[in-house]
Amino acid sequence: MAAIAAAAASLSTLNLSRTSVILPRCHLRRAITSSLSSATTELGAKFAAPAPKPKSKSHKPSPREDSEPYIPWTVNDDESGAVTLKTTPSERFLRAVANESTQRKKKKEDRGSGGKDKPRVPTAEPKYSKAARRFYNERFREPPQRLAKVLAAAGVASRRSSEELIFQGKVTVNGSVCNTPQTRVDPAKDIIYVNGGRLAKKLPPKVYFALNKPKGYICSAGEKETKSALSLLDDFMKTWTKRNPGTPKPRLFTVGRLDVNTTGLIIVTNDGEFANQISHPSSNLSKEYIASISGAVSKRQLIAISEGAVVEGVHCTPDLVELLSRQPDIPRARLRIVVHEGRNHEVRELVKNAGLQMHSLKRVRIGAFRLPTDLGLGKHQELYAASLRALGWKT
Incomplete structure (x- = not known):
């Protein structure tokens, strides 16, 4: 207030009035400022220095500040209460943090269970993953x-x-x-x-056998006094329970038939779909037979066989008729006859129609599967994927 009064007194000394002198605004401001500065010096007033500006975020520390290491942990470990600086947290601090996390988990479990401790029932891990079980059910499990x-x-x-x-x-x-x-x-x-x-929940697995049927056996269950080709697999069926515990025994049957006097290859299985596929005429599977003939075989008789014969009201023509070369240990002539229709007694009717007398007949091939040479009469051999494909199985 004193400075303002002094400034007013100095203005009055100038004898200024509204009517006499009119100064511009800039000159008036300068006059007031100069008068104020002179008044402060006369009164001995001192103003404080301006406050320092705050450091910006981009402030770079001095070399001295940058050289000091940054220690993130400040721990009060001493009994005296002194604060020490460490680069890693103390063991007591880590133990406290772990204890705190476990206590929080327990509290959440207690809240979820309503404050009651429920006994945990141990559950065995599944043998296969959910995706693996779904994959199996979609692709391999049999539908109803x-x-x-x-x-x-x-x-x-x-x-x-x-x-x-x-x-x-x-x-x-x-x-x-x-x-x-x-x-x-x-x-x-x-x-x-x-x-x-x-009925057992679990069906028996599919099994497939190649059987070398001897003479005198029929290809069905037959009566008690008749020998069945299936009885040749009794040893296999007796040991089934020991080898496959908990699995019911398969019910076996022959695929197609060979008459009682014909020997050779016959397929035995419990897979009805497989049996229907390879025995159906649409499969067009060829079957090869070796026929032993009593007496000599002429060229005319070979032509008569190749021209075919009427079997069950249908004219059947063989795919191939060939006279095999004589063997020193086999005195009789042998014919190789290949047919694909497989009608009942078809090969016997072809030979009979040509005026020949058949001594024995043996089947040695079905499709691309040939009777193994080391498989003796009355013996069987289990078949797997490659042999089934040779028989024409397409699944």
């Missing part, structure tokens, strides 16, 4: 099948006999009598009873 087919595959009876059991009301599915053989069932899920006995 017809009831008659399931009964036949389980070894209850043949397909036709199984249908008769169903029609007679001797089969129940999930507690209800089923009279329809075409009903789709899954043995693993459905409860099936036949004559009061429950």
